Amino acid sequence: MNAALKSLSPAPTLDPDKLALLVRLTHGLAPADLYWVAAYSAAAAAAAGGAAPAGLVAMGEPAANATERLTIVYGSQTGNSRRVAEQLEARAEAAGLPVRLLRAGAYPLRELAQERLLSVVISSQGDGDPPDDAIGFVEFIAGKRAPKLPQLKFAVLGLGDSSYPKYCAVSQALDARLAELGGQRLAELGEADVDFEAAAASWSAAAVAAARETLAVPATAPRQGAALHAVRTVATHSREQPFAAAVLENQRIVSRDSERDVRHVELSLEGSGLRYEAGDAVGVWPRNPPVLVEQWLAALRLDGAAEVEHGGKRLPLARWLGEQREITRLTRPLVAAQAAATRHAGLQRLLEPEQRAEFAALLESHQPIDLLREFPAAWDATELVATLRPLTPRLYSIASSPKAVGPEEVHLTVAVVEYAAHGSVHYGAASSFLANAGDEATVPVFIEPNERFRLPADGSRDVIMIGPGTGIAPFRAFVQEREAMAASGRNWLFFGNRYFARDFLYQVEWQDALRRGNLSRLDLAFSRDGVARSESPHKDARGVARDSHKVYVQQRLRENGRELYAWLREGAHLYVCGDSAHMARDVHEALLEIVATHGDLSADDARAWLADLLQQGRYARDVY
Incomplete structure (x- = not known):
């Protein structure tokens, strides 16, 4: 059951079936969405003559016309666009504007035709791609089904990295397309580089001023006409005010002769007030070597x-x-x-x-x-x-479940960047910092929520996890979480690395999970020594298939394509974590082939099938 529901006092009066339904309905919602649900429920209770729940404050009646508001939509891969959108929301509310904030993946596309004021904050990834959670939103607006928007006034802010060729390509395309559909620019297209704070603040101020003028809200108007809002509790520590986490353990988890140094790092969150869920990330503020x-x-x-x-x-x-x-x-x-x-x-x-x-x-x-x-x-x-650009935090997928290790402890899997090139040794900032963090050290950290990368609320759902290298980290957390929740669904893990004998991360844990039944199937690929293994309860756990060529996880996916597709057809959730430049793209291509082959679909239909899976939240990627 949701921890927040457990903490309610007095105990909820809902019967168990209704409570379970509530948990399922609210699972995965962003904080802003949850506050809206709470406010809606409180308003309904008040209308029925019930007392308002503690912690909710009425801020006036909802606006009579839902289109007389500013809608803010964000698409974020690493959390920066989300933070900018939340700051834009706060600025708009302070200016007296009715406002709602939505993830791009949660935006009801049918409402676009009725929108009057829309602000979009979105990042561009890799080769000019939208964040995973915004793919459906971007494709809908770019596609034939997008409605004409003569009534719309819009503003778009793009976040990107000017070092890459297609800098802010997604925001540029959205801005042009919304204008093509008949929309009028509320503010000029904004573009913010890696050090985005100043540019984002300037653009947000202009966008809010234009929105206030459009809705004829006086600059000194008191806040009225807004929906019921919850009083938000803010963690003491954040990206701007990180917590000094004590190092509990810093252990090498590859063999001595491995070409790479990979660490299992355990940090204490005791006294921080920080909380996390399986699927979230830890932000580390490093110091350069x-x-x-x-x-x-x-x-x-x-x-x-x-x-x-x-x-x-x-x-x-x-x-x-x-x-x-x-x-x-x-x-x-x-x-x-x-x-x-x-x-x-x-x-x-x-x-x-x-x-x-x-x-x-x-x-x-x-x-x-x-x-x-x-x-x-x-x-x-x-x-x-x-x-020089300001130093930025590095994000690490969390390798532990708070249900298994406790909420005041968090684990990371860190590949240490250290290699020789151009006549000298090169270092990574955060990985070197963490590798040298001893028992007496502290690490400045914060929690970066990742609502896109959550386990299904229904524990009977099957789960497929694909995580080569340190991409295995969140799946260690997932397996721990599923065991703690006594989830009945099957768990299938694909893992790949260079050498079986040197780089099989968390090998003992996975073998133990197989024995206990917490892992239903484990398929492995080791590229450098040509060894691949497949372990499951119905196979010989000692069997080793030797190949004369390099083997990667995408090949293991193709070999097991029929069964993998059957799992997906039966409702399984699919997760991918790891390198975005090569692995994630290769895995996606393999999945397209599998769906086309075993679903008897054309290439376009297979692409649409996977896109629908992504839109449903059943195909999630944590790539970097």
Whole structure:
């Protein structure tokens, strides 16, 4: 049962069947949606003469015309667009506007034809793709079924990374399409780069001012006409105010001779007030490796002790580089600044639009330190700090269920980035920081909810999980959760890595779960040694199939395509976690083939079938 329902006092008077139905109806809803449900219920109770529940405050009657409001829709992969949308909602409410906030995946598309005011905050992923939860929303607006929108006034804000060729491509396409359908721009298209806060705030202010003018709401108007709202409780710790989590355990979980270092890290949330669910992520605010900071100072011949003032803050340059600035990820602004400083023709040519492939290859193969060494230039310390992007948190899928380990403990699976290239060792910011976090260390963290990646509320549903490498993390949490809930549905896990003997993450746990029946089936692929295993209660757990070629999880999916498709036809939920650049795309292609082959569908129909699964919330991806 939902923990929030359990905590109600006095105990609910609903009979068990109705209570179970309520849990199913509310499972997976965003906080804003849950508050609306609570407010709607309270209003209904008041109309019937009942007392208002504690914790709810009436803020006036609902607007007479539901279209006389601002609707905010967000599509977010990592949580940034959601945060911006929530800030936009708060700004609009403070201005006296009736407002509703919805995830793109939860937006009722049939209502688009009646919308009068619409703001969309959406990110672009990878090769100009929408966030998974927004695919249906974007495709509907782009498609033939989209209605004409002469009554609509809209504003679109895109979040992206200017280092990539299709920067803010999704928001650009949405803005153009809404105008093509007859809508009028409430505000000009906004585009926000990785350091999005200032641009997003400026755009939000303009959008709210235009919406207030459209609805003829006076600037000093008291808040009226809004729906009933719950009094929200805000966690003490957040992205802006992270919690210093003590390290409980930091253990290597690959063999000594493994080419990679993968860690199982356990952190204490005791006293933080932070809560999480299986499927959520932990945000880690890293510190850059001290050895890399020294390399920067040496390459640029700058004094780390020199004081630098920027943005109202004054720190030694070494602290700026170690704690405040991004120095492990190469970006277009830094390449452009280095090209301008060196006047190097080859570097300047890489920035031209027709050199997109070459520029992408540079970003993938080089870190900033390589650029500084290969194309030396004189930098002023103040100019350097101003040019570099702010350091951003890294998100790690949570590898534990609070029902299994307790709510005040959280586990992570961390692949440590450390490799040799261009004559020196390269490091990842957060992974190196976590790898070196000893028993006495603390790690600044926050919880990043992921409503898109939740187990089905109905425990009798089957679950298929695909997680190569550290993508296995959330599925460790899922299996723990399903065991704690005594879920009756079957659990099928696909896992892949390089070597069976070196890189089988959590091997003992999976074998134990198979023995106890908490894992129904485990199919494995190990690409570098040509070994693949399939273990299930009806197979020989010691059987090893040896192949002369590399084996990946997508091949295991195809080999088991008939049964996998049968599970999906019977209502199973499908989850994928891991690398977005290659694995997730290859797995999706394999799934399309499986659906087309075993469902006897055309390629277009198979694509539509999987898209429908995604729209239903039965196909969820946590990719990075």
